[in-house]
Amino acid sequence: MGSYYAIVTxxxxxxxxxxxxxxxxxxxxxxxxxxxxxxxxxxxxxxxLEGLKSKHDSLYVITNTDLGYDIGRVVKNWNSAxxxxxxxxxxxxxxxxxxxxxxxxxxxxxEKIMNKMDADNNIAISSGNYDSNSYATPxxxxxxxxxxxxxxxxxxxxxxxxxxxxILQMSLYHGFKNQVNxxxxxxxxxxxxxxxxxxxxxxxxxxxxxxxxxxLGRFAQCFEGNKxxxxxxxxxxxxxxEYLYLGTSIGRIKS
Numbered sequence: 001m002g003s004y005y006a007i008v009t010x011x012x013x014x015x016x017x018x019x020x021x022x023x024x025x026x027x028x029x030x031x032x033x034x035x036x037x038x039x040x041x042x043x044x045x046x047x048x049l050e051g052l053k054s055k056h057d058s059l060y061v062i063t064n065t066d067l068g069y070d071i072g073r074v075v076k077n078w079n080s081a082x083x084x085x086x087x088x089x090x091x092x093x094x095x096x097x098x099x100x101x102x103x104x105x106x107x108x109x110x111e112k113i114m115n116k117m118d119a120d121n122n123i124a125i126s127s128g129n130y131d132s133n134s135y136a137t138p139x140x141x142x143x144x145x146x147x148x149x150x151x152x153x154x155x156x157x158x159x160x161x162x163x164x165x166x167i168l169q170m171s172l173y174h175g176f177k178n179q180v181n182x183x184x185x186x187x188x189x190x191x192x193x194x195x196x197x198x199x200x201x202x203x204x205x206x207x208x209x210x211x212x213x214x215x216l217g218r219f220a221q222c223f224e225g226n227k228x229x230x231x232x233x234x235x236x237x238x239x240x241x242e243y244l245y246l247g248t249s250i251g252r253i254k255s
Contacts (some may be wrong), residue, residue, distance in 0.1 A: 002094035002114045004144060006031040007081040009074055010101035014044035016189050021052055021059065023104040024097075029111040032091050033058040035084055037077035040066030060084060075163045079156045094118075095144045102190040103141040112184040113144045124149040124176035125168060128184030135180050137168055142186045149176055 006024050010017050017036075024034055038045055038061060049061045062080055067073075078098065084090075095114065109128055117123045124146050127138035145167070153174055157163050168178050 001029055001111070002118050003091075004029075004031055004093050004095040004097050004110065004114065005085065005090070006034045006097040006099050007078055008034060008036045008099045008101060009039060009077045010036060010041065010045060011039040011069065012041045012043045012045060013101035014041075014048060016102045017045055018048055018052065019189070020099065020101050020103055024099065025056060025058075026107055027105065027110045028108045029114065031058070031097065031110070032093050033060060033085075035060045035062065035081040037062045037081055038064065039073055039077055040064045040068075042066055060088075072159075075157045075159050079159065082156060093147060095146055096150070098141065098143045098145070100141040100188075102188050103186055104189060105142065105186040106184070109142065109184050109186060110144075113142075113181055116179065116181055117144060117146065121146075122175070122177050123179050124171035124174075126179040126181055128186050129180060129182045130186050130188060134182070137178050138180055139164065141188075142184070146176075149174070 008017075008020060008024070010020075013020075021034060021036065024031055034056075036049060036059065038049060040063075046063060049059075049063075053059045053061055062077075062084060064073075064077070082096070095117065097110070105128075113126050113128060117126055125138050125143060127140070127143045129135065130140075130142075149171060153170055154167065158166055171178055
């Protein structure tokens with residue numbers, strides 16, 4: 001079976017971070033190492049991480065100074081973790097996993113994801129699911145990214161809002177595919193998006209090249225129709241729109 005390492009980002013997560021890390025360490029197929037980036041916590045998160053680090057040799061911690069909340073730093077923290085693995089010459093793996101401070105995984109989660117990715121080298125990105133809805137593309141925590149694809153076409157994540165969607169579209173652009181494995185389950189201990197300032201996500205749409213009229217149309221749809229139906233339709237519509245603006249998006253990311 002393939003190998004992987006996990007990246008966890010956190011901030012002021014004293015109530016969740018230990019369970020999130022233990023969930024990774026208890027996987028039936030364990031990560032080679034876990035890199036946690038503490039983005040300037042001012043609660044008890046740092047001391048909890050130090051305690052865990054003293055017990056687990058495979059745990060590495062990066063501690064940032066407190067610069068306040070900024071969702072845009074998440075992708076920078078991912079890159080910090082990737083660069084640390086390179087700097088320390090840590091074991092190379094087949095995949096890396098993106099996780100969060102409020103996510104708990106069933107014990108065979110990683111095994112289920114990698115079984116399918118190992119069997120199909122064209123799968124660049126895969127994740128499990130946390131609810132009963134059916135999703136077209138991987139999203140949020142629990143993503144596995146094939147490192148051979150990542151190293152060849154990216155190297156690091158683009159440090160602009162919209163980074164999650166861009167990497168999905170880049171995989172398709174280069175002939176790969178993405179997959180949601182509904183048999184691999186995880187859960188969030190906080191309400192999804194509880195700590196986000198969603199007005200910041202407008203920058204994602206700009207990065208992806210969305211036309212303003214499309215954005216207004218999506219906004220209207222969410223409030224005029226049935227909310228659940230709108231959310232389900234959202235993924236299909238975004239897929240279409242991202243294809244229309246793919247060339248522009250990738251050009252902006254590389255610039």
